[in-house]
Amino acid sequence: MLRAIPKRVPENLRLFQLPITQLLKAQTIHWSRRSLSQSFTNFKEVTHADPNDDSHTGQYVNTISKPYTVTTYARPNLVVTHGKGSHLYDLENRQYIDFTAGVAVTALGHANSEIAEIIANQANTLVHCSNLYYNMHAGELANKLVTKTLNSGGMQEAQRVFLCNSGTEANEAAMKFARKYGKSFSDDKYEFIAFENSFHGRSMGSLSVTTNSKYQAPFTPLVPGVKVAKANDLDSVKEVISKEKTCGVIIEPIQGEGGVTVMDTEFLIGLRKLCDENDVVLIYDEIQCGLGRSGSLWTHSLMPAEAHPDIVTMAKALGNGFPIGATMISEKIEKVLKVGDHGTTYGGNPLGSRIGTYVVDKVSxxxxxxxxxxxxxxxxxxxxxxxxxxxxxxxxxxGKGLLLGLQFGNSVEVGDVVQKCRDHGLLVISAGLNVLRLVPALNIPDELIEEGLQVIDDSIEEVVNFGKA
Missing domain, CATH: 1.20.5 (Single alpha-helices involved in coiled-coils or other helix-helix interfaces)
Structure with missing residues (x-):
């Protein structure tokens, strides 16, 4: 059944909307392409089939968007027009339950009214002033990140914060800081240790520690000096760590893109000890799993101090959709940094910082x-x-908290489940290792949890039965 949209679609998109009667007729055409899969009478009716190229969505994608957009993602014919809370709406007047939250970004929901008010107010006050000067909101956010982290039981040595614009930038800063620390011992101490199935970003530095050949191979040679270990396997770290050469270890306490794999606390305690013994900086990438996503402010917040890092990187939820990232460091890292070692033009702008301050208050x-x-x-x-x-x-x-996954065996391709869920009005995403990943808004209503889980159940049943047919 088509759901009514609670508010008007923006004026510039109305030309691409179909009247409901035409939409139903068009959907019949769309569904006919899937007549084989719909031959099973016990399957739910497809209400959200991807529009074909003749639809208004298809025309928009193929004439206005795709010809002028750099090739990056493989995307379905789905044009999102607006959202509210844990719902998204498309150009065909259809409502979706959103279990993706913009890939763990809109932690407080789409079109959050309080954040919208902050944006409007700050846009009429001061959006940007550059880092040639201090601004009140950047200082408040840095202060709050440190104090809330300490109060949460996280990173016991947290002292300073570098504000930037994305997760990749946060990790780039962390890598530069770790190298500067390593070079305070020796010019040869510049290598990093990363882990299988990790994801840390797509710039040349962060890509170098994203150990996936699919991402890396087209862009080699990468930043040199990266060794790879196995997650939750301390012996594999011992094989590659070197007091003379290793400057940093970077790891996600919960691997998101790589398969929703949780790091064992005992492993992280052992990793911390190895780093201390070898004068190595320990970096936790909590870009996806931090800021309340795991059920605590940081995934490591509930771990003993013996498992805490020297640097924590964050982004995604920090701006609830507004681009912002941050790198939080200990005093030992701060001591090796000099004026001019790093910088940013937009990072710490008053608008992003004010939003970040609000988010940190909420998720802590x-x-x-x-x-x-x-x-x-x-x-x-x-x-x-x-x-x-x-x-x-x-x-x-x-997984943990609201970073969760279903691990499928070889009999089911996770992409088929993602497709079927979308057909039935639920947006979910995949992760590595053939995992269905769920990262909804942290304030998702309980009734949508139940409704979405039922769609997942129905979609798996359809994929399983269709595979047997």
């Missing part, structure tokens, strides 16, 4: 985090039920 609140954990339990209970229903196809429920 104890009641808010308890609600995240309560919602996580609902998801895990539902996902476990699904896994038990399809034991030959789903091998594991993975």
């Amino acid at each position: 609140d104890k009641e808010f985090l308890q609600a995240v954990n309560d919602k996580s339990e609902k998801f895990i209970k539902g996902l476990t039920k699904i896994a038990n229903k399809y034991p030959d196809h789903v091998t594991e429920v993975k």
Whole structure:
């Protein structure tokens, strides 16, 4: 069934909308291309089939967008016009439940009214002034990140913050800081250790520690001096770490893109000890798993101090959609930095910083985090039920908090499940290792959790049965 949109679509998009009667007729044409998969009478009716090239969506994509956009992602014919909370709406007047949150970005939901008010107010006050001067909101955000981190039980040595514009920039800063620290011992101490299935960004530095040949191969040679170890395998780290050559170790406490794999606390304690013994900087990339996503302010917040890092990188949720990132460092890192070692034009602008301050206040609140954990339990209970229903196809429920995944075996291709979910009005994404990844808004309503889980169940059933046909 088509759902009504609660507010008007922006004026500049109205020309691309179909009247409802034409839309239904057009959808019949779209569905006919999938008549084979729809031959199973017990399957749900496809309500959100990807529009074909003759639809207004198809015409927009093929004439206005695609010919002028650099090739990056493989995207379906889906044009998002607006969103509210945990819903998104497309150019065909259809509503979707969103379990992606812009890939863990809109943690407080789409079109958050309080953030919209902050943006409007600050846009009429001061958007940018450059880092030639201090501004009040950047200082407040840096202060709040450090103090809230310490209060949460995270990074016991947190002292300073570098504000930037993205996760990749945050990781680039972390790598530069680690190299500067390493070179304070020796010019030969510049190597990094990264981990299999990691993802840290797409610029040349961050790409060099993103150990996936699919991303790396077209752009070699990369930044030299990167060794690769296995996650949750301390012996593999011991094989490549060197007191004379290693300057930094970078790791995600929960690998997101790489397969929703949680690092064991004991492994991270051992990793911290190895770094201390070898004068190596330990970097936690919490760009996806931090800022409340794991059910605590940081994934490492509930770990003992023996597992804490020297640097934490963050982005995504920090701006709830506004581009902002940050790199939080300990005093030992700050001591080796000099004026001019690093910088940014836009980083720490008043608008982004004010939004970030609001987000940090929200996601560090104890009641808010308890609600995240309560919602996580609902998801895990539902996902476990699904896994038990399809034991030959789903091998594991993975993750923590609201960074969760379903691990599929070889009998199911996760991309097929993503497609079927979209057909039925649910947006989900995949991750490495054939994992279905769920990263909804942290304040997603409980009823949408239940509704979305039912769509996942139905979609897996359809994929499984169609595969047997």
